Amino acid sequence: MKPVDEPELVNAIKLAQQKIENKGSRARFAKDRLILSNQQGMIFTHAANIIRVEADSNYSTFYFNDQQRQVISRNVGYYEELLVPHNFFRIHQKHLVNLSHVKKFIKGDIDLVEMCDDSRVEVSRRRKGEFLQAMKANEEQAS
Numbered sequence: 001m002k003p004v005d006e007p008e009l010v011n012a013i014k015l016a017q018q019k020i021e022n023k024g025s026r027a028r029f030a031k032d033r034l035i036l037s038n039q040q041g042m043i044f045t046h047a048a049n050i051i052r053v054e055a056d057s058n059y060s061t062f063y064f065n066d067q068q069r070q071v072i073s074r075n076v077g078y079y080e081e082l083l084v085p086h087n088f089f090r091i092h093q094k095h096l097v098n099l100s101h102v103k104k105f106i107k108g109d110i111d112l113v114e115m116c117d118d119s120r121v122e123v124s125r126r127r128k129g130e131f132l133q134a135m136k137a138n139e140e141q142a143s
Contacts, residue, residue: 034082036062036072043070047086051115053079053096063117065101089134092124099138 034050036043045064054061055076062070080090087099097113106112111123113131123131 036070038070038072047083047088047098048100050083050088050098051101051117052098052119052121053083053088054121055094055096063115063119065116067117087138089131091127091131092122095121097121099134102135105132105135 033044033046049065051063051065053076058073058075060072060074060076060079062072076096080096083096088096089099090096091113101116103114103116106114111128112120113123114120
């Protein structure tokens with residue numbers, strides 16, 4: 001048996017893992033555009049066009065600013081990692097919202113946010129404070 005060059009083996013394993021992860025990836029960013037794969041093909045969109053993402057078990061429903069919806073077979077946690085750097089916030093276990101599309105915050109027994117498409121989304125009690133801070137920071141950046 002030939003001797004194995006350990007650093008070369010480690011690099012080969014890392015490269016193989018990256019290829020596997022990239023091949024299995026159902027979404028990624030390419031030049032600031034999110035690529036979403038569904039059964040019909042691929043959707044190319046800018047993060048700014050997404051109003052919110054709603055979780056439903058292992059599926060995510062994307063709501064776009066052109067009134068379209070797309071169901072993608074990936075959980076919302078996967079998209080959270082991709083979208084948080086693009087001004088998104090996880091306000092609830094089921095909801096990831098684009099802070100730029102939040103119209104208003106509604107206090108009540110159940111706190112809600114109203115989005116630019118007039119949809120209302122529940123804000124979890126646990127994430128309310130952090131969400132309000134994120135909204136303030138978002139407003140300060142916009143000014």
